[in-house]
Amino acid sequence: FGPVTAVANQKGGVGKTTTSINLAASLAALDQRVLLIDLDPQGNSTSGLGVDQQQVESGTYDVLLGDSSIEDAIVKTECDNLYLLPATMDLAGAEIELVNEQGREQRMKNAFAAYQGEAFDHIFIDCPPALSILTVNALTAADYIMVTLQTEFYAMEGLTQLMDTIRRIRQGLNPALNMEGILLTMVDRRNNLSTQVEQDVRAYFGSQVYESVVPRNVRLSEAPSFGVPVMYHDLKSKGAQAYLDVAQELLHRRSI
Amino acid sequence: FGPVTAVANQKGGVGKTTTSINLAASLAALDQRVLLIDLDPQGNSTSGLGVDQQQVESGTYDVLLGDSSIEDAIVKTECDNLYLLPATMDLAGAEIELVNEQGREQRMKNAFAAYQGEAFDHIFIDCPPALSILTVNALTAADYIMVTLQTEFYAMEGLTQLMDTIRRIRQGLNPALNMEGILLTMVDRRNNLSTQVEQDVRAYFGSQVYESVVPRNVRLSEAPSFGVPVMYHDLKSKGAQAYLDVAQELLHRRSI
Ligand SMILES: Nc1ncnc2c1ncn2[C@@H]1O[C@H](COP(=O)(O)OP(=O)(O)OP(=O)(O)O)[C@@H](O)[C@H]1O
Ligand SMILES: Nc1ncnc2c1ncn2[C@@H]1O[C@H](COP(=O)(O)OP(=O)(O)OP(=O)(O)O)[C@@H](O)[C@H]1O
Numbered sequence: 408f409g410p411v412t413a414v415a416n417q418k419g420g421v422g423k424t425t426t427s428i429n430l431a432a433s434l435a436a437l438d439q440r441v442l443l444i445d446l447d448p449q450g451n452s453t454s455g456l457g458v459d460q461q462q463v464e465s466g467t468y469d470v471l472l473g474d475s476s477i478e479d480a481i482v483k484t485e486c487d488n489l490y491l492l493p494a495t496m497d498l499a500g501a502e503i504e505l506v507n508e509q510g511r512e513q514r515m516k517n518a519f520a521a522y523q524g525e526a527f528d529h530i531f532i533d534c535p536p537a538l539s540i541l542t543v544n545a546l547t548a549a550d551y552i553m554v555t556l557q558t559e560f561y562a563m564e565g566l567t568q569l570m571d572t573i574r575r576i577r578q579g580l581n582p583a584l585n586m587e588g589i590l591l592t593m594v595d596r597r598n599n600l601s602t603q604v605e606q607d608v609r610a611y612f613g614s615q616v617y618e619s620v621v622p623r624n625v626r627l628s629e630a631p632s633f634g635v636p637v638m639y640h641d642l643k644s645k646g647a648q649a650y651l652d653v654a655q656e657l658l659h660r661r662s663i
Numbered sequence: 664f665g666p667v668t669a670v671a672n673q674k675g676g677v678g679k680t681t682t683s684i685n686l687a688a689s690l691a692a693l694d695q696r697v698l699l700i701d702l703d704p705q706g707n708s709t710s711g712l713g714v715d716q717q718q719v720e721s722g723t724y725d726v727l728l729g730d731s732s733i734e735d736a737i738v739k740t741e742c743d744n745l746y747l748l749p750a751t752m753d754l755a756g757a758e759i760e761l762v763n764e765q766g767r768e769q770r771m772k773n774a775f776a777a778y779q780g781e782a783f784d785h786i787f788i789d790c791p792p793a794l795s796i797l798t799v800n801a802l803t804a805a806d807y808i809m810v811t812l813q814t815e816f817y818a819m820e821g822l823t824q825l826m827d828t829i830r831r832i833r834q835g836l837n838p839a840l841n842m843e844g845i846l847l848t849m850v851d852r853r854n855n856l857s858t859q860v861e862q863d864v865r866a867y868f869g870s871q872v873y874e875s876v877v878p879r880n881v882r883l884s885e886a887p888s889f890g891v892p893v894m895y896h897d898l899k900s901k902g903a904q905a906y907l908d909v910a911q912e913l914l915h916r917r918s919i
């Protein structure tokens with residue numbers, strides 16, 4: 408199937424979707440075959456890539472409930488080499504429906520094991536803002552976790568809870584889960600708080616923190632309204648360039 | 664007990680906690696007796712008011728599971744007239760623990776009905792970023808829902824899902840749930856996208872949208888690191904003044 412990276416953080420609005428879409432698109436532009444899985448009932452990765460949730464026949468929900476294979480639910484996006492497993496509205500009900508099921512945390516992992524299609528170079532999972540059964544499914548199935556971190560007080564505070572969860576998953580459901588790294592998002596170096604948080608996080612987590620950071624850049628928040636990754640909206644923007652840097656750094660970190 | 668307002672939006676990072684804390688504190692400064700209930704396992708309203716989650720004996724989790732009354736779990740904050748029902752880490756487990764319980768959606772409502780302490784002029788519930796059992800508990804127990812809306816594309820897109828949920832709650836669990844209004848947060852009138860979203864939302868929702876808006880203001884994101892509402896961090900800031908305006912507008916809307 409290919410190496411799987413969960414993009415996760417239970418804190419809301421910290422750039423999980425923006426990173427999933429734009430990192431996936433940047434790697435696809437570097438000739439990698441990439442699959443993005445939208446695991447958030449909000450379906451932001453789906454709409455951010457111009458796919459209409461209402462038109463989707465089967466998606467992540469159907470795969471988790473065992474009603475569809477991954478290869479039947481995947482759709483091609485307008486970007487070469489970039490594929491999407493879309494989220495539909497019924498994903499909001501999956502949390503409650505899975506709770507009494509056997510092996511509820513392994514549904515995603517089992518679906519990956521059953522995959523029969525062409526392999527991918529990278530698979531990303533855009534997680535919802537909660538340490539819920541959906542996110543636990545992603546962390547159980549993933550080889551790597553990438554934590555997107557907005558340089559703000561509440562986001563930094565939530566890191567402890569997230570690191571505890573990662574440790575617990577490693578001890579039980581997925582001993583092979585690696586820390587891909589912490590990516591700082593919406594960085595504003597003119598702002599003392601943002602700079603302070605960046606310094607604190609680098610002091611504490613060292614080389615686990617990506618060198619590349621994503622600056623606050625309005626082009627990033629405009630792109631989803633056109634249904635395209637930022638590089639197709641404004642390639643020269645700081646946002647697009649930042650995600651190309653992040654993609655290069657990921658490839659470099661994986662090759663060491 | 665008093666009028667209850669749930670501050671909700673399943674979209675993450677749209678200012679639910681920032682609004683809960685600063686609107687509650689502004690009303691408390693206007694001599695209203697206010698209770699803030701932290702219903703988010705992240706516990707941001709708790710830490711944002713300087714209360715240490717580790718030191719808390721019983722909190723929202725214990726109230727939902729029926730192990731504590733509200734009056735036994737409430738703590739005083741450093742602000743006059745402002746009380747807090749704190750969140751503890753075990754609240755993260757409440758979602759799964761409640762799913763098989765009888766009347767799982769009515770836990771909060773039942774706890775309000777059983778309240779024996781002194782009445783409040785206003786009660787706010789800071790909701791987590793999900794349309795989960797916790798949020799449904801808040802919407803079932805509330806008299807009003809205030810939707811905080813960041814002026815961004817994904818946030819606007821999520822409104823449809825949220826309005827559907829409110830409609831369903833009104834038809835079933837809580838016919839008395841009123842729309843308090845939509846409060847625009849992190850507004851940046853120099854930014855075309857922000858201005859466009861504001862215009863679209865006002866055109867569609869009309870007078871349901873608060874006149875007062877909350878501008879993006881760094882003092883608002885600094886205040887939680889000092890454990891105080893923004894008016895105690897920088898009263899003259901645009902953020903503090905904005906929430907005093909919001910408090911006045913809420914009082915005005917309720918009196919009509
Ligand atoms: N670097 C950036 N510069 C400017 N805006 C950004 C940036 N990154 C994200 N945004 C915007 O901030 C908002 C939050 O980002 P996003 O939705 O990607 O976060 P998320 O963690 O996926 O949120 P959720 O927790 O709701 O899933 C979005 O409106 C997005 O367009
Ligand atoms: N008007 C504002 N100006 C500047 N920063 C703000 C403003 N409102 C909120 N923030 C900051 O933006 C981030 C998100 O806000 P907040 O945590 O209140 O949103 P939330 O909806 O409660 O998030 P979650 O979905 O995780 O519960 C926080 O770091 C907060 O300090």
Ligand SMILES: [Mg+2]
Pocket residue numbers: 423424425447451533534
């Ligand atoms: Mg997202």
Ligand SMILES: [Mg+2]
Pocket residue numbers: 679680681703707789790
């Ligand atoms: Mg919050």
